[in-house]
Amino acid sequence: MSPARQPDRLDAAALDLLRAIARRGAIARRLESGAERAVLSSIVEATVTLFDAEAASLALFDPALNQLVFVVAAGEQGQGVIGLAIAPDQGIAGYVFTTGQPLALSEVERDARFGRAAAEATGYVPRSVVAVPLIDERGSLGVLEVLDKRSSAAFSLRDIELASVFARQATVAIRASRLERDLAGLLRTTLAGLAEPAGTGPAQAATIDEIVARATSELDGDDEGRLWAIVDRVARLRTADPVELELLAEILEVVARRAERRAAQRRRSGRTRPTG
Numbered sequence: 001m002s003p004a005r006q007p008d009r010l011d012a013a014a015l016d017l018l019r020a021i022a023r024r025g026a027i028a029r030r031l032e033s034g035a036e037r038a039v040l041s042s043i044v045e046a047t048v049t050l051f052d053a054e055a056a057s058l059a060l061f062d063p064a065l066n067q068l069v070f071v072v073a074a075g076e077q078g079q080g081v082i083g084l085a086i087a088p089d090q091g092i093a094g095y096v097f098t099t100g101q102p103l104a105l106s107e108v109e110r111d112a113r114f115g116r117a118a119a120e121a122t123g124y125v126p127r128s129v130v131a132v133p134l135i136d137e138r139g140s141l142g143v144l145e146v147l148d149k150r151s152s153a154a155f156s157l158r159d160i161e162l163a164s165v166f167a168r169q170a171t172v173a174i175r176a177s178r179l180e181r182d183l184a185g186l187l188r189t190t191l192a193g194l195a196e197p198a199g200t201g202p203a204q205a206a207t208i209d210e211i212v213a214r215a216t217s218e219l220d221g222d223d224e225g226r227l228w229a230i231v232d233r234v235a236r237l238r239t240a241d242p243v244e245l246e247l248l249a250e251i252l253e254v255v256a257r258r259a260e261r262r263a264a265q266r267r268r269s270g271r272t273r274p275t276g
Helices: 012-051 091-099 116-122 157-181 183-194 202-216 222-239 242-272
Strands: 053-062 067-074 103-106 128-136 139-149
Touching: 012 053, 012 067, 012 139, 012 157, 053 091, 067 091, 091 103, 091 128, 091 139, 103 157, 128 157, 139 157
Parallel strands: none
Antiparallel strands: 053 067, 053 139, 103 128, 128 139
């Protein structure tokens, strides 16, 4: 790719190919979101079992909301926390997230960092907690919390180490999933790799950014929004039996063929429409 080549001169076929890649990647992201949640749920369930705890939960930082959101939980007292959103510096979870430091507390109500109101909103106020960050060299993603070991009134340093092992597994799973879902970043890296070695610098980067923007611009349009609604419903069918999946495949094939015919008709109509 020459640095002088502008996005408006990009071959139509090449741009269509990039759009197809972006769309398929977006669909894969939607379909796999349930798989990521299943992995995280397995991690907190294993944590509860290992510690024989009343509950364990995992909160992830949502940049769009600027909040920590509890996305999965396990244990008899854990389910009430799912969906709870707090400021990233609020409570024990916020402290661990912002500092990147693990924390183990007994008699948590005596600690100034404890957010009692948030705990009461979940329907369960813990006596003791261990909280560890989901963190790597790229930064902090969230917090894993374990509440109230049944066999002990407090958590030990060894408990912090064990909880940190589970947090690292969750971090790896999330990073891998997000890397695959970063469509714009993936396209940008690929195009930069295909560019000529001499074609580097701000001008080349701006050209690549504009190409990526054009390739992904339709993903959030009204028509795409309806497509994503269908994809999200398909993602919920992971537990369907083979007969149901076969029926779904046949229905989608009929709809897809009809959509392709209508799209071809629109393209022909556009080519034959008089100009001037």
